[in-house]
Amino acid sequence: MKKVFCILLLWPFLAQAQWNLSPEAQIHVLTCGPYQGELYSAFGHSAIRVHDPAIGLDFIYNYGVFDYDQPNFYLNFARGYLYYQLDVSAYERFKMLYIQEDRYIHEQVLNLTAAEKQKFFDFLQWNAREENKYYYYDYFYDNCATRIRDALAHVFGDRVQFEGDYITTDYTIRDLCDIYLQYQPWGDLGIDLCLGLPMDKRATPYEYMFLPDYLESGLNHAYITRNGERAPLVKETIHTYESRDPVKPDTFFTPLVLTSLLLLIGLLITFRALRKKKNAFWWDAILMSLVGLVGWLLVILWFATDHKAAAQNFNLLWAIPFYFPMALLLLKKRKSSFLRLFFILTLITHVLALVLWPWWPQDLHEAWIPLTLLLAVRSYVIQRKLAAV
Secondary structure (H helix, E strand, O other), X not given: XXXXXXXXXXXXHHOOOOOOOOOOOEEEEEEEOOOOOOOHHHHOEEEEEEEEOOOOEEEEEEEEEOOOOOOOHHHHHHHOOOEEEEEEEEHHHHHHHHHHOOOOEEEEEEOOOHHXXXXXXXXXXXXXXXXXXXXXXXXXXXXXXXXXXXXXXXXXXXXXXXXXXXXXXXXXXXXXXXXXXXXXXXXXXXXXXXXXXXXXXXXXXXXXXXXXXXXXXXXXXXXXXXXXXXXXXXXXXXXXXOOOOOOOOOOOOOHHHHHHHHHHHXXXXXXXXXXXXXXXXXXXXXXXXXXXXXXXXXXXXXXXXXXXXXXXXXXXHOOOOOHHXXXXXXXXXXXXXXXXXXXXXXXXXXXXXXXXXXXXXXXXXXXXXXXXXXXXXXHHHHHHXXXXX
């Protein structure tokens, strides 16, 4: 272990050198199970292990690392320009971190010849150099799992083939995310809110491999061709650690519960105001301004960032940006005649959104149904009140 630690300290210099693996060397693809403590970890993780006991080498090549201290980190994250990097670390330390979080570790031993192992290792060394290790992260098309799939394709070309017949489902990318976020309802809500129609495309078997579990399955159904003969790409799978039955987070207070309570409160305020023959414009100014600000956020994500999955967002059917600042005009004593027309249009939009909810091409989150219903009710009440002014 001390030898590995010393090698890691000198890695910036050693990465420039040519290392020759021994005949004992093995290359593993690691698949690590999900962890519900963080949103990003709920999808699991993938990495590469290069183990050569003859020369004391046991490294993890990890494409899933980012640096909080990189210049303009939060601005780059918001704009979709977040740099990730290929990091090299000691295998034992990596393994213990995942065991501490009770995440399973499966190691697929790649069925490579000595020359193929050396070629793949040379690529990893080159990729780990300072000038080569950074890349723009993409949730679904360029992450810790797809980088491994693409590295194999880059090194071995069409000699490596991934068979897709084992995929019998017809999931969209959003469907696949939902499976892994069943214990992360608020994270699921955020993803369904901010990411638009590109999430609802039918994923190909090749695209399923943006998820570590499906990369593992894809490798199990992949082949490498040598001298005109195909051989399985994976020689064996080692179950290094199997997680215990994890404690599932309490998911009682879900987004649907919250928006249903908001609908109930909004209806009570509406009935009380109608009974007293008053308006509740203060409530509309608060509620609709917040919804409008959400709408402007979605517009910015669509048009002003490089988050490709945030485009064409049908959540704008309920998160109408012009609620802010239009709703604030309700607090003025003199109301413009245009204000009533605006709320007639929002009423029509919300009614259409609710009626056609199951048929929109984007799968809209169910938690927004009570909120959209409340906005429709309030838009109807407002336009009636303004007609009487």
